[in-house]
Amino acid sequence: MRYVSTRGDAPALDFEQVTLAGLASDGGLYVPAAWSRFSRDEITALQGLSYVDTAVAVMTPFVGDALGRDELRDLCARAYGRFAHAAVTPLVQLDHDQWLLELFHGPTLAFKDVALQLVGLLFERFLKDRRGHLTVIGATSGDTGSAAIDALAGRDGVDVFMLHPAGRVSEVQRRQMTTVLAPNIHNIAIEGDFDDAQALVKAMFNDPAFSGRFALSAVNSINWARLMAQVVYYFHAAVRLGAPERGVAFAVPTGNFGNVFAGWVAARMGLPVAKLIVATNVNDILHRALSAGDYSRGAVVQTPTPSMDIQVSSNFERLLFELGGANGRASAEQMRGFEASHAMRLTPRQLEGAAELFTSCRVDGDDMSSAMRWANERGGEVVDPHTGVALAAALTAKVDAPVVTLATAHPAKFRDAVERATGTRPTLPHRLGDLFQREERYATLPATFEAVTAYIAERATAR
Ligand SMILES: Cc1ncc(COP(=O)(O)O)c(C=O)c1O
Numbered sequence: 337m338r339y340v341s342t343r344g345d346a347p348a349l350d351f352e353q354v355t356l357a358g359l360a361s362d363g364g365l366y367v368p369a370a371w372s373r374f375s376r377d378e379i380t381a382l383q384g385l386s387y388v389d390t391a392v393a394v395m396t397p398f399v400g401d402a403l404g405r406d407e408l409r410d411l412c413a414r415a416y417g418r419f420a421h422a423a424v425t426p427l428v429q430l431d432h433d434q435w436l437l438e439l440f441h442g443p444t445l446a447f448k449d450v451a452l453q454l455v456g457l458l459f460e461r462f463l464k465d466r467r468g469h470l471t472v473i474g475a476t477s478g479d480t481g482s483a484a485i486d487a488l489a490g491r492d493g494v495d496v497f498m499l500h501p502a503g504r505v506s507e508v509q510r511r512q513m514t515t516v517l518a519p520n521i522h523n524i525a526i527e528g529d530f531d532d533a534q535a536l537v538k539a540m541f542n543d544p545a546f547s548g549r550f551a552l553s554a555v556n557s558i559n560w561a562r563l564m565a566q567v568v569y570y571f572h573a574a575v576r577l578g579a580p581e582r583g584v585a586f587a588v589p590t591g592n593f594g595n596v597f598a599g600w601v602a603a604r605m606g607l608p609v610a611k612l613i614v615a616t617n618v619n620d621i622l623h624r625a626l627s628a629g630d631y632s633r634g635a636v637v638q639t640p641t642p643s644m645d646i647q648v649s650s651n652f653e654r655l656l657f658e659l660g661g662a663n664g665r666a667s668a669e670q671m672r673g674f675e676a677s678h679a680m681r682l683t684p685r686q687l688e689g690a691a692e693l694f695t696s697c698r699v700d701g702d703d704m705s706s707a708m709r710w711a712n713e714r715g716g717e718v719v720d721p722h723t724g725v726a727l728a729a730a731l732t733a734k735v736d737a738p739v740v741t742l743a744t745a746h747p748a749k750f751r752d753a754v755e756r757a758t759g760t761r762p763t764l765p766h767r768l769g770d771l772f773q774r775e776e777r778y779a780t781l782p783a784t785f786e787a788v789t790a791y792i793a794e795r796a797t798a799r
């Protein structure tokens with residue numbers, strides 16, 4: 337399998353290279369040069385498989401010959417063996433046609449573990465052959481950071497520099513990152529918002545002087561391997577609900593567009609996805625883009641769903657590329673225009689193409705809280721606010737299929753917001769019980785390229 341950049345000017349890479357590279361050298365994102373398609377029989381054959389076996393079947397076409405099937409299976413078994421639920425991603429029925437897909441049973445209590453536990457093992461495996469060293473730089477609004485840190489803490493040959501927006505993540509999220517004191521983990525609170533952090537990460541990749549000194553890699557969903565691992569749970573959930581005989585819709589709490597783009601990939605591979613419901617909070621750039629073609633950046637507003645307080649959704653570029661034609665030029669020009677002016681319009685072809693699968697919904701705090709209470713009244717289900725945003729969208733969507741809401745975080749990660757909305761204060765799982773007693777370590781820096789690169793350069797291992 338070869339991977340090409342959405343901007344068309346970077347070399348095509350294989351799976352190992354694309355996993356280690358993260359972002360393309362022309363500023364674009366890597367996507368498969370061609371999509372594998374599963375036949376109905378192949379989808380039927382997934383029924384009854386364990387999560388690990390489903391993962392192997394779904395990911396094999398993307399991994400190609402970078403790993404043998406047994407080796408891939410072994411890595412998946414190790415990654416998903418760390419989950420606290422035997423089903424890895426259990427489905428819970430809320431109502432006749434409403435389901436929750438619980439993606440938060442991994443070590444750091446958010447859906448990011450599903451991909452990052454595997455990505456950590458892939459880094460280790462690919463670095464072993466090369467005897468190389470990686471400098472991972474990431475931006476987080478709270479969950480990617482803790483998942484990446486858990487997956488990479490103490491691993492040989494990898495340093496992690498994780499940027500989070502100071503004061504804009506929940507206390508549990510911050511402590512999950514900053515109490516990991518392994519020498520290869522470096523937490524940086526930047527004085528800005530998540531978009532500033534993400535822009536700094538991309539600027540570091542795009543700066544030849546900096547990226548030439550260090551072997552940079554990414555753990556955000558700009559890294560293809562992250563998305564690939566997230567495609568698996570769409571298949572696993574849909575076949576449990578009757579695919580391929582019946583279609584299934586998914587409601588996805590959306591920020592960086594990675595999770596829902598993984599759903600698009602599943603559909604592109606042949607899974608009968610009835611609809612992908614993109615649920616945003618009031619930071620609604622994606623809702624405006626999908627409903628009116630207006631992809632223009634506003635100021636980031638702080639909400640009870642901090643992980644979705646994002647106005648620049650990295651993976652939207654992948655969708656524009658796929659909808660805009662095979663030569664990549666449409667999306668490359670659009671993205672460069674957006675980077676310069678912070679605004680762009682979707683072409684009519686992109687808007688119509690997106691509408692075939694996507695619908696979108698902007699959910700405010702009141703609707704989120706009502707949806708959280710609704711779930712609570714259904715068998716006492718306590719959902720986190722991000723899940724509440726998606727559930728609110730699911731409850732109003734007009735689709736003729738079961739709707740699966742992706743439950744992206746454990747409610748205890750956002751216990752103040754959950755308590756405000758539902759009156760119930762969730763408790764942290766036992767293994768995190770002493771989180772508030774642990775020592776924290778992090779640096780606080782201005783959100784400038786100079787300050788952040790100087791800090792990293794002093795601590796990172798040069799090529
Ligand atoms: C709990 C939670 N829900 C939803 C999202 C949004 O997902 P995505 O950025 O893949 O759109 C995030 C952040 O990525 C998150 O941490």
Ligand SMILES: N[C@@H](CCOP(=O)(O)O)C(=O)O
Nearest residue numbers: 476477478479480556557643
């Ligand atoms: N909500 C995310 C933001 C980064 O998203 P990613 O999926 O691109 O890593 C977070 O929790 O950090």
